Amino acid sequence: MRKDNEYVRLTREEDICLKLAERYSTLLCPIHKNDILVFEWKTQRSQRYWAKICRISGIFKALIKSLDVDAKFIIQIPTSSWEQLTDIQRQWVLFHELMHINFDPEKQKYKLIQHNIQDFRVILNKIGLDGYKSNTLTSMLDKDPISFQAI
Numbered sequence: 467m468r469k470d471n472e473y474v475r476l477t478r479e480e481d482i483c484l485k486l487a488e489r490y491s492t493l494l495c496p497i498h499k500n501d502i503l504v505f506e507w508k509t510q511r512s513q514r515y516w517a518k519i520c521r522i523s524g525i526f527k528a529l530i531k532s533l534d535v536d537a538k539f540i541i542q543i544p545t546s547s548w549e550q551l552t553d554i555q556r557q558w559v560l561f562h563e564l565m566h567i568n569f570d571p572e573k574q575k576y577k578l579i580q581h582n583i584q585d586f587r588v589i590l591n592k593i594g595l596d597g598y599k600s601n602t603l604t605s606m607l608d609k610d611p612i613s614f615q616a617i
């Protein structure tokens with residue numbers, strides 16, 4: 467693989483996703499270990515997004531073949547983005563990505579949903595537009611759960 471296209475699995479971030487889904491189960495879909503894989507994309511070029519959740523297709527199919535897991539989605543994180551964020555800011559970014567997941571209990575199927583404004587309203591209400599870079603964010607995992615406004 468070219469240096470610019472290397473992917474490294476971030477199991478620590480996968481654990482954070484599991485904890486977030488458990489803690490904020492009123493907002494997030496239930497997920498199990500290996501449902502969501504997180505990969506750092508070691509790219510030299512800086513990207514305009516912090517992280518991106520997507521279906522497992524193309525390069526990712528090949529990438530996870532050897533892992534032998536039945537993953538549903540991948541969160542892709544460009545190196546340049548993760549380097550700029552603190553642990554707490556990363557939690558919020560991962561939380562945002564998990565908000566994209568929708569589970570249909572009737573069909574027993576997961577799908578991705580879009581936010582039609584720049585972010586999910588429930589997050590916007592809490593931290594403002596692009597608040598992920600704020601230094602005043604509170605940890606989503608260490609203390610009491612964040613209380614989100616019902617929408």
Ligand SMILES: [Zn+2]
Pocket residue numbers: 562563566581
């Ligand atoms: Zn988004």
